Amino acid sequence: MATHLLVPLHVKYIQGLGESKDDLAYHLTAHLRLNAIYWGLTALSIVDRQDALDRDEMIEFVMSCWDEDAGAFGAHPNHDAHILATLSAIQILVMQDALDRLDVPKVVKFILSLQQPSGVFAGDSFGEIDTRFSYCAVSALSLLGRLHELDIEKTTNYIIQCRNFDGGFGSCVGAESHAGQVWVCVAALAIMDRLDVVDVPTLAWWLAERQLPSGGLNGRPEKLPDVCYSHWALSSLAILKKLSWIDADKTISFILSAQDSEGGGIADRAGDMVDVFHTVFGIAGLSLLGYPDLLDLDPVYCMPAATIERMGLRKDWQALERRTTTMS
Amino acid sequence: MTSASEEEFDVILLGTGLTESITAAALAKAGVKVAQIDTNPYYGAENASLSLDELIQWADEQNSTSSQERAPYYLLGRFRRGQLRTVPGSKEDIFKSTEITLLEKRRVMRFLMFAASEFEEKPEFQGKKDLPFSEFLDSAFSLSSAMSTVICFALAYCFHPSDSTPNALSRIRRYLRSHGRYGPSSFIIGQYGGAGEIAQGFCRTAAVHGGVYILGRSIRSITPIPSLDAPSDHPEQNAQAPSYDVTLNDFPEHLISRVLISSPLLAPEDLRGSAEYIPLDQSYDHAHFGLTVARCIAIIDQPIIFASAPAAADEEDTEDLEGPKARQPDPSDVASIIFPPSTLENGSDSAAATVIVMGAGTMSTPEGKWIVYIMLPVPENTRLSSEDVLQPYLSHILTLTSVPDSGDQSDHGSSHLLFKLFYLEHNDPPQSPTAPCTSSSSFFITPPSTQHPAEIFDCATSSAETTFWRTIRALQSTRVLQLNNGDDGCATLEVDSFWPPLDRDAEEEEEEEW
Amino acid sequence: MHGVKRQTQQAIADRKQREKSKIEGLLKLTDAVLARKKGQDFSAEAFDATTQLLTVNPEFYTIWNYRRNILTNGLFRESTPEAINELLSGELALTMKFLQAHPKVYWIWNHRQWCLQNVPPGPGSDVDGWKKKYWAFELQAVEKMLNADARNFHAWNYRRYVLANMPVPRPESSELTYTMKKIESNFSNFSAWHQRSKVYTSLWHQGKLDPIKSKEKEFELVRNAMYTDPDDQSIWMYHRWLVGLGHDKELLDREIGVIHELLEEQPDSKWCMESLVHYKRLILTNYPSNQDPELVADCVRLLDQLKDIDSARRHRYEEIRQNIESIGGRS
Known part of the structure; x- marks a missing residue:
């Protein structure tokens, strides 16, 4: 079992993703293509290998996903526009410093059109609502420098209604707290400078209790651990500045154990099939926990911290100090 | 050499009880050529599922002093004690x-x-x-x-x-x-409430893998003969364990076999001296073998009614949060009731009685009828009859067929009794292994069935596994093996596991993805 | 991928070989359906093609969108309410089939919800007739999904949606019975406790239930759970909700007593200690008195023990300890 991060293998794995057209799974995940590119690019950025994927090719692909009718991005050429894909497209363009390719007013119009009277956002014109989409809207508008066009109070009020007695947040009013929903809500509130509505001691307690004896974190009480919660729960804790409330060493070894030491990539748990989703969130978690030789991840935007800082968007979060050696 | 009147097998098993049937199926799956013989016209030996007519016929055949064992399979839902508690x-x-x-x-x-x-x-x-x-x-x-x-x-x-x-x-x-x-x-329930179908299922598995079945023929003779695998030029120098020639009444062919496996009941007296007794797994309590057990089988036409415990909180009606809900009668299709020692007047004060009730859901009765099985270990030399010992339990069970306080109690439920049969079962205790196991044995006697209702399957499976490996070893020690695959008979027998796992995708709990 | 076992490189190569024709078929079908979509083909043939494609890939959200467009812009247009009702029944049967194989795909749940929103009035003058039938069925369907996986949050969310939008509302209290059933079959089911907290809050808010009386019942229930399995965190979280901000000193004292007794029987119980610290802090914060130094000492002792037995979270315990000592220093 690997005891350190297999950076070259992961780089190779991510590079190989675009070339797996002989894999049925590749085609069955076309509806996630733009998200997958964002995940891959972010993972590469954190291991300081952003150059591993061709910039121009990537930008051209992003632009080929543009849905002119809706004025936003689909996940793949000829797929319908959706706020999930749209945020990914914006994040990629930001990281590649290519926002000039974007028809910003049109995208802003699309995003703002999705806000419902209750304050929550729909994912597209078909009206599915979820606090995930609120985060997408807030994050995207912020990255585009257009947050001032958002009705922040209305947006915040809906999130407040999703707050539960355990301090966490659910996907809509009445829904159970879930580490992923906690992150989207807390990060959206952080961007809107409304963290004052978070019950920090209770929520940070709930988040810290996501860590299991294996070192991995689960998403809800009495569930199995999963590498992707290293991002959802750890990023939330970083935003609340309580990242020290869990055992970093154990989480690091849990994430490292989920690596595929043959083909690269990280899985949800040791021995399972890897994917780019768990690869980026595993690396993101390692970065927040101070794993050596990684670049800082911004837990609010889930993008390289340097990029966010350069844009003047950095919020007041706290990761663990970067270590100089693998073992503490 | 196989002639028209002889057929050769690697293994012949006498008896179709669970242990022998599981062993036969495992051997056949491993590629061993087996034949299984039972003197009864049905599968399952002491675990057979019988129809009511067959049961009555069986009971008539039993001599009152030497009743044959018959352990029905037990399975249980809930479980109550004294004044019946969950x-x-x-x-x-x-x-x-x-x-x-x-x-x-x-x-x-x-x-x-x-x-x-x-x-x-x-x-x-x-x-x-x-x-x-x-x-x-x-x-x-x-x-x-x-x-x-x-x-x-x-x-x-x-x-x-x-x-x-x-x-x-x-x-x-x-x-x-x-x-x-x-x-x-x-708990799981066998079809018709018993183990007979399960024993038969294993026999079917063996048959699918080439096993041969002969039922309802009594054994005429079993004769040790020189090993089938002895060097043909000097058969008299054969140091190997004998093979066996089995003949049956009303069956023309001689059955020849390298290894003979028998249930304790069917093992021929004259060969017991040369048999290797398969040892019992230590995790099964030896005190649960070789007992005298009083048994009762009764049929009733009213279910046992358990007053169900009030739900911990039943809030359907918010206006009525404090009001206790009326206890609803809970007729059970399947139940297990235990009477610990000294809990019943005139009952045993040294041993626990186990009662199993089965209804139509188990396919062992038609709708509206229930079978009650009662078992109680009794002292070996008891002078009491099985009926004397068990009648108090049966009477008590019958009172449980009426709803408490329903006014239906005057007859104590006895009018609902349609059939009852009492008998005593004497089992032989397991033999301790006679001699240190050598690889040269070719006659094995399986351990007896446990009389413990909750361990019949597990114990039979464990005994079958031991018998299986012992048999494989015996077969491997023979020079040449004639395998089922019909080749020239020179293949070696390679066996990885007693019961190879089925190919199946291991489905783990899936965490939500988004 | 979640919970999918890793394969060897050889197995992957073999699988790819087998998948070749499948990929060709999928791409051909995808191109065909997307071409129809581009041509605004709202015909029954197009509808059937989406069924085929979604059967292969139920996560293809664009195709769900197209399917809904075919229904609203095509098939519904020429249809009587009866025929629309038929079509929607078909949609529900199809999504149910998909959900059994993919119980956690957002897009399928989403489509199902869209169907419910589009049930036409009828039959005849009974404007809610079909709706009632659908909703009754949905409640059963979602219970089935929750029987298969009692923690599926999609199913719980959907359940709340169904309950909130029933043509004939069910008394909210019946949800207390349902959650009790789920809790009795497995009290680690935090989803059920969560739901219970929502239902109670609503019933108290509407004055339909007395908060004091119902809380007593819940305390009793939780007490049974915590004695049965003190390691289960869901019950301790629920208990914390029941106690709330600690504005009832008598109740706080009583619950502290109960937990102390349990700790005596189970001296290594992390959750007993953690909860005792929490409730004692509530007393320290809400009811300052001359007992404070004793309470502070209690908490410090418990926190020191917690740092040992639950060392992963030791920094949290240390922070609380410092915080408490500062309260102690103040008084």
Whole structure:
């Protein structure tokens, strides 16, 4: 079992993703293509290998996903526009410093059109609502420098209604707290400078209790651990500045154990099939926990911290100090 | 050399009880050529499922002094005691129970966690494992005597308070680990409520893999002959174990076999001296073999009614939060009722009686009828008849067929009794292995069935596995093997496992993705 | 991928070989359906093609969108309410089939919800007739999904949606019975406790239930659960909700007593200690008195123990300890 991060293998794995057209799974995940590119690019950025994927090719692909009718991005050429894909497209363009390719007013119009009277956002014109989409809207508008066009109070009020007695947040009013929903809500509130509505001691307690004896974190009480919660729960804790409330060493070894030491990539748990989703969130978690030789991840935007800082968007979060050696 | 009147097998098994049937199926799956013979016209030997007519015929055939054993298969839903109380057999039961104090809930749970674990390593076990189980419970877990009784007789299914602690704990562990395997209960029900169909299912598996079956023929002779694999030029120098020539009445062919396996009942007297007795697994309590057990089979046309416990909170009607709900009668299709010693007037004060009730849901009765099985270990030389011993239990069960306080009690339910049959079962105890096992044996006698209702399958499976490996070893030691695959018979027998796992995708709990 | 076992490189190569024709078929079908979509083909043939494609890939959200467009812009247009009702029944049967194989795909649940929103009035003058039938069925369907996986949050969310939008509302209290059933079959089911907290809050808010009386019942229930399995965190979280901000000193004292007794029986219980610290802090904060130094000492002792037995979270315990000592220093 690997005891350190297999950076070259992961780089190779991510590079190989675009070339797996002989894999049925590749085609069955076309509806996630733009998200997958964002995940891959972010993972590469954190291991300081952003150059591993061709910039121009990537930008051209992003632009080929543009849905002119809706004025936003689909996940793949000829797929319908959706706020999930749209945020990914914006994040990629930001990281590649290519926002000039974007028809910003049109995208802003699309995003703002999705806000419902209750304050929550729909994912597209078909009206599915979820606090995930609120985060997408807030994050995207912020990255585009257009947050001032958002009705922040209305947006915040809906999130407040999703707050539960355990301090966490659910996907809509009445829904159970879930580490992923906690992150989207807390990060959206952080961007809107409304963290004052978070019950920090209770929520940070709930988040810290996501860590299991294996070192991995689960998403809800009495569930199995999963590498992707290293991002959802750890990023939330970083935003609340309580990242020290869990055992970093154990989480690091849990994430490292989920690596595929043959083909690269990280899985949800040791021995399972890897994917780019768990690869980026595993690396993101390692970065927040101070794993050596990684670049800082911004837990609010889930993008390289340097990029966010350069844009003047950095919020007041706290990761663990970067270590100089693998073992503490 | 196979002539028209001879057929050659690797293994002949006498008896179609569970142990022999599982062994036959495993051997046939491994590519061994088997034949299985039973003198009965049905499969399952002492575990057979009989129709009512067959049962009556069987009973008529029994001589009152030497009744043949017949252990029905037991399975259970819930479990009650004294004035009939639910047995707390799971975390949920304990959580829900309104009859256990908070403190005792903690202690029982601690005990169950202990029993479900590798308790052999735990400090509570060390130094106390030689205590009788009832004393172990008292001294290691500070349980109330009522709770100890429930655990001892209704979870561990001890026959006597003196039953061994390691065996009782193993039974509880098996019970707890079975929870949720096939649904919320630890118990499964064989078709027609018994094990006969299951024994037959294994026979069918063996047949699918080339096994030959002959039922309802009595054995005329079994003769040891020089080994089939002896060098043909010098058969007289053969140092190998003999092969066997089996002939049956009303069956023309000679059946020749390298290895002979027999149930204890069918093993020919004159060959027992040369037999190797397959040893019993130590985790099965030897005190549960070779017992005299009084048994009753009765048929009733009213279900046993359990007054169901009030729901812990029934809030359907918010206006009525405080009002206790009327206790609804809960007619059970399947139930297991335990009478620990000294709980019934005129009942046994030394042993626990087990009662199993089965209705139409088990396919062992038509709608509206229930079979009641009662079993109680009795002293070996008892002078009482099985009816004397068991009638108090049957009478008590009959009173449970009427709803309490319904005015239907005057007849004590006896008018609902349609059929009853009592008998005593004497079992031979297992033989301890006669000689140190040598690889040269070619005649094996399987261990007897346990009389413990909760262990019939497990014990048979364990005995079958031991018999299987012993047989494989015996076959491997022969020079040449004639395998089923019809080649020239020079293949070696390679066996990886007793029962190869089925190919199946291991589905784990899937965490949500988004 | 979640919970999918890793394969060897050889197995992957073999699988790819087998998948070749499947990929060709999928791409051909995808192109065909997307071409129809581009041509605004709202015909029954197009509808059937989406069924085929979604059967292969139920996560293809664009195709669900197209399917809904075919229904609203095509098939519904020429249809009687009866025929629309038929079509929607078909949609529900199809999504149910998909959900059994993919119980956690957002897009399928989403489509199902869209169907419910589009049930036409009828039959005849009974404007809610079909709706009632659908909703009754949905409640059963979602119970089935929750029987298969009692923690599926999609199913719980959907359940709340169904309950909130029933043509004939069910008394909210019946949800207490349902959650009790789920809790009794497994009290580690935090989803059920969560739901219970929502239902109670609503019933108290509407004055339909007396908060004091119902809380007593819940305390009793939780007490049974915590004695049965003190390691289960869901019950301790629920207990914390029941106690709330600690504005009832008598109740706080009583619950502290209960937990102390349990700790005596189970001296290594992390959750007993953690909860005792929490409730004692509530007393320190809400009811300053001359008992404070004793309470502070209690908490510090418990926190020191917690740092040992739950060392992963030791920094949290240390922070609380410092915080408490500062309260102690103040008084």
